[in-house]
Amino acid sequence: MSSQVETVVGAEIAVRRRRGGRVVAGVAGGIADHLGVEVFWVRAVFAALTALNGVGVIAYGLLWIFVPQRTTSAPDEAPPKPRERQQAIGLLALGLGAAVLVTLLTGAVSGWIVGPLAVALVGAAVVWREADEAQRRRWRDGARSGVLGRSGRSALIRIASGVSLVALGIGVLLFSTYQLDQIQFALVAVLATLAGVALLTVPLWIKLVNDLDEERRARIRTEEKAEIAAHLHDSVLQTLALIQKQAEAPREVRRLARGQERQLRDWLYGRDFGENARPTTVSAAIALASGEVEDTFAISVQQVVVGDCDLDHNLLAMVQAAREAMVNAAKHAGVAEISVYGEVEADSVNVFVRDRGKGFDQGSVPEDRHGLADSIRGRMVRHGGEAKVRTGPGEGTEVHLEMPRKQEARS
């Protein structure tokens, strides 16, 4: 039974290098997670193995190369505490020291070789770690910023120091083994070969880069197309299907077409305040309210807003009052179009809701009608604004809302 459970658990936690809580590359942490033991012991084993002719370092390096990193950071993975980091680095130093000591004592390999090799290894590790980091950052930030973020400079410094460490190690190794003139000859030969290879492969490189570019462009195109297709399917095609079914009801068709036009326009021109997003500016809020009234009452709302500012508590109340005025006009005026005009000025915001409909006699409105008195006038007054109504039978109606802007909201 228990072994079964273990395999299941093991299958769930395949060996993955840690993202957080790591000191070098997260290999030891990953193995510790996999085996379910303390990280300390894994590190200790690596250190002990290192003492055996550097096996630990090589094993660590191989695991680093071949074990993939976790795709996402586990929530509980915090960066290592200073104490843990100190402990890990201490273990590393201990292991390396032991390795050097053992090789010196056994005399199997000359100290002249081990020293430079160790330096080169450390350099390689630094570069590798940087590459790992850069890749991670790329995943996190998207393709645009890569190594050239704010940390670009430090990354460059780290890469440069790593490369020079490697060069130093190899150089010292070579110098100690061969004579100077031999080195020169070998260096020239190596450089010439490298240059030749670079020259020969230039077309290959260019092709590679171009292919990559082309591939990326094609992918972006495909993704965009898919997104547009999805959107058109969700909105336009559905609406057209509805319109075909309802062709006998011109009012409904007009309502659908108007709603769809507005949505598509918002989507195309980026005024994106979807169904869940609350508008945060006055113009967006007025546009949203106008759209809702258009949809609900199947009339057209001609809406113009000059200037814009952030929505605060009072201005939200004003937009709600304006919406109520639109609803009134849609219900009672008997017109197909309403004009809504908003203007944001330095010290106040004005909204006019106008129709050319029946109009009414203000004196003859029954006492029990609350729409205008409460929802519009009362709401405005409660928030420090004011509402004026101009109307008369046959003259249409215009509701003028004015709300002073708060001192701190001015910019």
Place this chain on the structure above:
Amino acid sequence: MTDGERVRVFLVDDHALFRAGVRAELDSISDEIEVVGEAGSVGEAVTGINHHKPDVVLLDVHMPDGGGAAVLAKVRTALPDVVFLALSVSDAAEDVIAVIRAGARGYVTKTISSQELVRAVVRVSEGDAVFSPRLAGFVLDAFADRPGAAPIRDPELDLLTPRERDVLRLLARGYAYKEIASELFISVKTVETHVSSVLRKTQLSNRYELSRWASDRRLV
């Protein structure tokens, strides 16, 4: 234009279906208008307008090979008598301002009713400017002297007079010229004069501010 003569209209739009629709509606609704020709691209439009010399060109803003502003740039100086009325599905500020600046005498969107379109055509042919409420809003926005707006460098040119601003405001509120006149206690003729001078200022005011204003709002 003398009375009794029909307004000769030339249609420019890259959608043949839309041209056919507008043509049919204009022909059926009104005796005041005669569609003399149509074009589906900038090149065709330039040739056609030069050939027919219409009174009014109904001009689409977006076309594959350059758009309404390109037609205006190529034709306007040679034929100063031809009046252009932009008719577009777009009501993005940048499009509106661009064709008005290029010399169009008015701007209406394609959702306009046929009767209103006829009225607009007749009005521009008589030398009037047709400002939809939305267009009036854009112009007010572009000329705003509120704090934070672009600095004004040539006050003579770039500022609207308070009266012009009042007229535009009422236009944006959906008032007809006649209603504006009675609201401001001026004659309809004076309203028209104000609107025309707003149009002139829009065409002359410096391009930098308008485009900057548009890009500030991410409309470009």
